[in-house]
Amino acid sequence: MSIRFPKIVSLGVASVVAVSAFVACTACTSVGPTRVGPVASPESSIGASPTLPEPNKKLIPTVQIAPAIGWPLQGKPTAAPGVAVKAFASGLVHPRWLTVLPNGDVLVAESNAPVRPKDGGGVKGLVMKQVMKKAGATIPSPDRITLLRDADGDGIAELKTVFLGDLHSPFGMALIGEDLYVANTDAILKFRYVPGATKIEGAGTKLTDLPGGEINHHWTKNIIASRDGTKLYATVGSNSNVAENGIAAEEGRAAIWEVDVASGQKRLFATGLRNPNGLAWEPSSGALWTVANERDELGNDLVPDYLTSVQDGAFYGWPYSYYGQHVDARVSPPRPELVAKAIAPDYALGAHVAALGLAAAEKTALPAPFANGMFVGLHGSWNRKPPAGYKVAFVPFANGKPSGPPVDLLTGFVNDNGEARGRPVGVAFDAAGALLVADDVGNVVWRATAKPAKAVAQAQ
Numbered sequence: 001m002s003i004r005f006p007k008i009v010s011l012g013v014a015s016v017v018a019v020s021a022f023v024a025c026t027a028c029t030s031v032g033p034t035r036v037g038p039v040a041s042p043e044s045s046i047g048a049s050p051t052l053p054e055p056n057k058k059l060i061p062t063v064q065i066a067p068a069i070g071w072p073l074q075g076k077p078t079a080a081p082g083v084a085v086k087a088f089a090s091g092l093v094h095p096r097w098l099t100v101l102p103n104g105d106v107l108v109a110e111s112n113a114p115v116r117p118k119d120g121g122g123v124k125g126l127v128m129k130q131v132m133k134k135a136g137a138t139i140p141s142p143d144r145i146t147l148l149r150d151a152d153g154d155g156i157a158e159l160k161t162v163f164l165g166d167l168h169s170p171f172g173m174a175l176i177g178e179d180l181y182v183a184n185t186d187a188i189l190k191f192r193y194v195p196g197a198t199k200i201e202g203a204g205t206k207l208t209d210l211p212g213g214e215i216n217h218h219w220t221k222n223i224i225a226s227r228d229g230t231k232l233y234a235t236v237g238s239n240s241n242v243a244e245n246g247i248a249a250e251e252g253r254a255a256i257w258e259v260d261v262a263s264g265q266k267r268l269f270a271t272g273l274r275n276p277n278g279l280a281w282e283p284s285s286g287a288l289w290t291v292a293n294e295r296d297e298l299g300n301d302l303v304p305d306y307l308t309s310v311q312d313g314a315f316y317g318w319p320y321s322y323y324g325q326h327v328d329a330r331v332s333p334p335r336p337e338l339v340a341k342a343i344a345p346d347y348a349l350g351a352h353v354a355a356l357g358l359a360a361a362e363k364t365a366l367p368a369p370f371a372n373g374m375f376v377g378l379h380g381s382w383n384r385k386p387p388a389g390y391k392v393a394f395v396p397f398a399n400g401k402p403s404g405p406p407v408d409l410l411t412g413f414v415n416d417n418g419e420a421r422g423r424p425v426g427v428a429f430d431a432a433g434a435l436l437v438a439d440d441v442g443n444v445v446w447r448a449t450a451k452p453a454k455a456v457a458q459a460q
Helices: 013-024 122-134 453-459
Strands: 083-089 095-100 106-110 144-149 159-164 173-176 179-183 187-192 205-209 223-225 231-236 255-260 266-271 275-281 288-293 304-309 347-351 355-360 373-378 391-398 407-411 424-429 435-439 444-450
Touching (some): 083 106, 095 173, 095 444, 179 223, 223 275, 255 275, 275 373, 288 355, 304 355, 347 391, 373 424, 373 435, 391 424, 407 444
Parallel strands (some): 095 424, 275 355, 355 424
Antiparallel strands (some): 083 444, 095 106, 144 159, 223 231, 231 255, 275 288, 304 347, 355 373, 373 391, 391 407, 435 444
């Protein structure tokens, strides 16, 4: 067998050793050429009723990484017609998640994975760490939340200051009254927030633990407050691809938890979601929605990542089945009684797009067709060749449900040579209805707005 190794693994002596071991290991990965930009996911893999191909399991799984190079001077994403985009803040360090405070201040979690001594072991793990490094995904976690303030309203934050430090791989944030809740990788903390403050001085208190540990494969934990402020909903991703670390390692994971704010007590709200991240309330129905990353190593177009409403008590299949009751034969022992209960998600986004950010369009000031629906940050994945995702997309809604194909809002994060200038993660609306986008490779928070009517007319 002949395998081509591109520049993404040409990283010196350590990488040569890794690649040599990699070639010798029939259970590891292959790396495809990188000189290709992302492509649109096949239409058959998108929508309410996707067509799922047969599994295409390979001895050597596909790996396609977009090497991180950052944005050139004056570079920025390509915006949809009628939309303008510019940097709201730059010079950040791995910005991942966003929340907007009532006074318009923006909080950004600068974060990355914690130390995980038992995640990614063996030769396969070594190789994956090398390619993830090339993708810009292995920097030490800054472990802080930074405050951005645009006091003069020009769409650019003139104040950038550390709001809260000494955290542990923070991600989701939620404000309830004067209490700011922060989801570390292993716990939800509560801090007293003073409106208008630029720094939190006091120590936080633990509301509840979240699954962490020495594997902690999917480390990000997001939270959202219920409309009445009595509950938090917390996402916890799986500890593996398909439970290869043993089902005991998945206790409390691949799930969304409901947490009582008053007591810290919690219960499993929904399970079988391999890696849920973004959370949003659908405005017309009041239903909770999430985006989730499905499993890998079944082929370019399997399994679609998805956007779905989250039903109380529902089981979404992982690890035993996918997209409803399609059995994953790799998982042993099988659990047919659980597969029989598995429900299909609402809307497929395409396989290996890595859906992370989610924001409902309730507060948007963006033009049509971005008025009613949800915005999704598609971070891009390693398990598809050519790659897909690497953009911010909009899913239109009607009557509380997705109603049509997705529409690209921001693209151009990966150039035609397959190099990542940026990768979108969290999305959130600011006080003026502009969409903010955290870019963890470009180290920027982007701000997308409607173009002035005069500029639109001139473009036509």
